[in-house]
Amino acid sequence: MEIDTAREVRTTCPYCGVGCGVLAKVAADGQVSVRGDPDHPANFGRVCSKGSALAETIDLDGRLLHPEIHDRRVGWDEALDRVASTFSQTIAEHGPDAVAFYVSGQLLTEDYYLANKLMKGFVGSANIDTNSRLCMASSVAGHRRAFGSDTVPGTYEDLEIADLIVLVGSNLAWCHPVLYQRIAAAREKRPEMKIVLIDPRRTMTSDIADMHLAIAADGDVALFTGLLAWLGQHNALDRSYITAHTTGFGQALFAASALDLGGIAAATGLSEDELTRFYSLFAATAKTVTVYSQGVNQSSSGTDKVNAIINCHLATGRIGRPGAGPFSVTGQPNAMGGREVGGMANMLAAHMEIDNPEHRDRVRRFWNAPDVAQKPGLKAVEMFQAVADGRIKALWIMATNPVDSMPDADAVEAAIKACPFVVVSDVLASTDTVRHAHVRLPATAWGEKDGTVTNSERRISRQRSFLAAPGEARPDWWIIAEVARRMGFGEAFGHETPAEIFGEHAALSGFENDGARDFDIGAYAGADAESYASLEPFQWPAPSPRGGTTEHQPIRFFANGNFYTPDRKARFIAIRATTETRATSDFPLILNTGRIRDHWHTMTRTGKSPRLSQHIAEPFVEIHPVDAQHHGIGDADIVRIASPRGDVLVRALITPRQRPGSVFAPMHWTDQFAAKGRLDALTAPLIDPVSGQPALKHVAARIERFVAKAFGFAVMRQKPERIDASYWAVAKCRGGWRVELAFADDAIDWTAFAGSLFGAPAAEMLAYHDRDAGQHRIAAFDGERLMGALFVAPGPVAVSRGWAAEQLEEVHASQRERFRIVAGRAGAERPDAGATVCSCFNVGANQIVAAVAAGCTTVEAIGGALKAGTNCGSCRSEIRAIIQANRVQAAE
Numbered sequence: 001m002e003i004d005t006a007r008e009v010r011t012t013c014p015y016c017g018v019g020c021g022v023l024a025k026v027a028a029d030g031q032v033s034v035r036g037d038p039d040h041p042a043n044f045g046r047v048c049s050k051g052s053a054l055a056e057t058i059d060l061d062g063r064l065l066h067p068e069i070h071d072r073r074v075g076w077d078e079a080l081d082r083v084a085s086t087f088s089q090t091i092a093e094h095g096p097d098a099v100a101f102y103v104s105g106q107l108l109t110e111d112y113y114l115a116n117k118l119m120k121g122f123v124g125s126a127n128i129d130t131n132s133r134l135c136m137a138s139s140v141a142g143h144r145r146a147f148g149s150d151t152v153p154g155t156y157e158d159l160e161i162a163d164l165i166v167l168v169g170s171n172l173a174w175c176h177p178v179l180y181q182r183i184a185a186a187r188e189k190r191p192e193m194k195i196v197l198i199d200p201r202r203t204m205t206s207d208i209a210d211m212h213l214a215i216a217a218d219g220d221v222a223l224f225t226g227l228l229a230w231l232g233q234h235n236a237l238d239r240s241y242i243t244a245h246t247t248g249f250g251q252a253l254f255a256a257s258a259l260d261l262g263g264i265a266a267a268t269g270l271s272e273d274e275l276t277r278f279y280s281l282f283a284a285t286a287k288t289v290t291v292y293s294q295g296v297n298q299s300s301s302g303t304d305k306v307n308a309i310i311n312c313h314l315a316t317g318r319i320g321r322p323g324a325g326p327f328s329v330t331g332q333p334n335a336m337g338g339r340e341v342g343g344m345a346n347m348l349a350a351h352m353e354i355d356n357p358e359h360r361d362r363v364r365r366f367w368n369a370p371d372v373a374q375k376p377g378l379k380a381v382e383m384f385q386a387v388a389d390g391r392i393k394a395l396w397i398m399a400t401n402p403v404d405s406m407p408d409a410d411a412v413e414a415a416i417k418a419c420p421f422v423v424v425s426d427v428l429a430s431t432d433t434v435r436h437a438h439v440r441l442p443a444t445a446w447g448e449k450d451g452t453v454t455n456s457e458r459r460i461s462r463q464r465s466f467l468a469a470p471g472e473a474r475p476d477w478w479i480i481a482e483v484a485r486r487m488g489f490g491e492a493f494g495h496e497t498p499a500e501i502f503g504e505h506a507a508l509s510g511f512e513n514d515g516a517r518d519f520d521i522g523a524y525a526g527a528d529a530e531s532y533a534s535l536e537p538f539q540w541p542a543p544s545p546r547g548g549t550t551e552h553q554p555i556r557f558f559a560n561g562n563f564y565t566p567d568r569k570a571r572f573i574a575i576r577a578t579t580e581t582r583a584t585s586d587f588p589l590i591l592n593t594g595r596i597r598d599h600w601h602t603m604t605r606t607g608k609s610p611r612l613s614q615h616i617a618e619p620f621v622e623i624h625p626v627d628a629q630h631h632g633i634g635d636a637d638i639v640r641i642a643s644p645r646g647d648v649l650v651r652a653l654i655t656p657r658q659r660p661g662s663v664f665a666p667m668h669w670t671d672q673f674a675a676k677g678r679l680d681a682l683t684a685p686l687i688d689p690v691s692g693q694p695a696l697k698h699v700a701a702r703i704e705r706f707v708a709k710a711f712g713f714a715v716m717r718q719k720p721e722r723i724d725a726s727y728w729a730v731a732k733c734r735g736g737w738r739v740e741l742a743f744a745d746d747a748i749d750w751t752a753f754a755g756s757l758f759g760a761p762a763a764e765m766l767a768y769h770d771r772d773a774g775q776h777r778i779a780a781f782d783g784e785r786l787m788g789a790l791f792v793a794p795g796p797v798a799v800s801r802g803w804a805a806e807q808l809e810e811v812h813a814s815q816r817e818r819f820r821i822v823a824g825r826a827g828a829e830r831p832d833a834g835a836t837v838c839s840c841f842n843v844g845a846n847q848i849v850a851a852v853a854a855g856c857t858t859v860e861a862i863g864g865a866l867k868a869g870t871n872c873g874s875c876r877s878e879i880r881a882i883i884q885a886n887r888v889q890a891a892e
Helices: 076-095 109-123 137-147 157-161 177-189 204-208 219-232 239-245 248-254 259-269 272-284 302-316 333-341 357-367 380-389 409-418 478-491 498-510 529-533 625-630 750-758 801-809 817-824 845-853 860-867 877-891
Strands: 006-013 023-025 032-036 099-103 128-130 164-168 194-198 211-213 286-294 324-329 392-397 420-426 438-440 450-453 458-462 589-594 620-623 638-643 646-654 662-666 700-703 710-716 728-734 735-745 764-770 775-782 785-793 836-838
Touching: 006 458, 023 817, 032 137, 076 099, 076 392, 076 420, 076 438, 076 478, 099 109, 099 380, 109 128, 109 333, 109 357, 109 450, 109 478, 109 625, 128 137, 128 380, 128 710, 128 860, 137 302, 157 177, 157 324, 164 272, 177 204, 194 272, 204 529, 204 877, 211 272, 219 248, 219 286, 239 302, 248 620, 286 302, 302 324, 333 450, 357 498, 380 409, 392 750, 409 750, 420 620, 438 646, 498 529, 662 735, 710 750, 710 801, 710 845, 728 801, 735 801, 750 764, 750 785, 764 817, 775 817, 785 801, 785 817, 836 845, 836 877, 845 877
Parallel strands: 099 128, 099 392, 164 194, 164 286, 194 211, 286 324, 392 420, 420 438, 589 662, 620 646
Antiparallel strands: 006 023, 023 032, 450 458, 589 700, 620 662, 638 646, 638 700, 710 735, 710 785, 728 735, 764 775, 775 785
16 A cells, blocks of 8 residues: 655554554654654553653564465465465364464454454354453453453543552552553642552652552452541541442341451451551552552462452442443453453453343344354453364464463463464564464565554544555464455455445444444444544544544543443452462572563563663562562572573663562563563462463562673674573664573683674684683674674673674774774763663663752653653653662762
């Protein structure tokens, strides 16, 4: 298709569930720029570091551009015929439950809708699940238990007008930075607003918190059942709301009263004073929003956590009112859209229930489907266990990387490798999952895709294409429809555009919907191409035309009851707190896993951006100083983290922000970026019994110092194909790649190693060797250009990473300039910016230190001088820490 390059295209960011609007512009020379959309009601122009770097992630390096069968390039007809015939044959021989789809919150709603329609309506199995199972399933289950529907009651506006915000298991500053900025801006206008952070770690979000409760792992059920009991004991209930709009309060209050304050303190790891202050603040503040995310959901008791939180809001009538309600913030850009189309194995489309015969019949009639699935399918963890034991014989994975993201990841990889037939639709030719596919199908990426997504406040927005699809890449919906046609279902999959699919999806939501279902966008049924192209962001429900969305009128649920249960009353869920620790004498620590500020999931997108890799460029583990001392670990040591299922090697980050007795490590690094960094190889396939969501934040583990005899750091123009080191981690940098290294052996020919690493054994080499001191520095040149530089030392290498990476883009005409690289330091005329703090504007720590010395003693002053902290704001707490540290030094 021909793309209009004369204007900015309004589209939506492909990262988290905030759903920020962005404006993408393609210049005449093909250069792309991306900025926040000031008119989008989710972000009003704000973007985070990842969003601001989107233009750096759309290159074609590593793209899968043509269909492949067993590493052989084929045409689309051959690939699609192979997929359709193999799935059809497997179904004929072994039944519909012998096949499965594993899909993704990265898909657009139109893709999701067709995948769900094909599997549940025409294959006749519900074996379609999604990586949203890993992030939002417990929220879904908790909503459905309490409300009778998967309804998020509130809106983003509530975060700005609340008097108290309780953040539970949510590092909002790093994981949803734009929402964090909206709260921070509201706090500046209303300093009386209070913020409580409930998290085992003192994350960067604590920068705006009035109270941080460093709760023990999985202590949330005890905390919130205790809060319910406290509300009952202190006459802080809304009795009229409870009576008019709920059932089951008495049983819930009785169960919540099982622990006294001392018992709650023991179960949560908090003091009685901390509990009393939090409970009193909650009880006294009518306009309270409780925001929760993965720290709540990714738990074997995740659904109970969700319902314990909802119970407290129902008991106080703080739901669906301006500035009040429970609020789950989703992890992925279209986790909500996937829920709308029934993308999980235990759901039907349009928020209908697969266990409900009337719902099944309604969907069957609407789709004119031959055999709608009669029972829930296998959820994600169960699905891959079924792949492993042979029940599932044909598997189609779309837009996700389960070899890295699923718990017990090594077992998942082994299952996929052994599966008779695996299809992967993806944008990259080489991921830890794609490498095991029998058939690889090239899908379109962000910038090329056209469809809709739904964010955490139920707002549907358009993702619009502004780039032509490269090679033979095709939209996921097109691929699914083509396979469906070849399986004999062509009449039901005759869609030619995403507008047609969206119109059908909208029509199903309104089909025989008299208000008994929450999800209804029937106003957009049968949307034509023109109206779809100009579709403005809107919140559901939208059962009738709502006019323009520029008014940004928020839609809330349940202020006056009217829940989606048979009697239209909410259900209190009786929950009894239990205490549990998974630590043992062999694995005495608790491993908590999660995300970092500048990377996303398995780095297939963010790993392409030099900016996003400079803040944190390698896998790491946060360790409290007491635990580090006990285990003999120093800052920047290499650490082996082990669980009963495996081990990884990561860098040590010793910090008092970490709770003693527990450690934290991020989940992003894969075999593409690190020697041994696949963190989910350590996590167990332990799931919540209601939601099926795995417990990824409470893993028994131990740590030990990896004894390295040599450490290294290198920069090079080409990504190395092979690295012979015990530990390595590669990251994109300006002009090439940077690599962190550690070696169990120091008896190495370093010059030969450097030549192999740079892919240039015959290059012109300059070298410095001090074998007695274990110091080695080698630089390789191609004419006046640096091909690579390697620095080796007996401890962590002290060379400036940013300065070394910059040398890849410089011209080195003189011997003096070349020897400066070997010396490993910049000249006085080229000050070192230091480690990146602000990724949005590429501001380093040394630049901030210099600005402090020049008189910038506030975060705002640093922003004025350097711009640091003025975009997404997620680095503001780090800037503040640098300011405070340098004030201390000045005072000394």
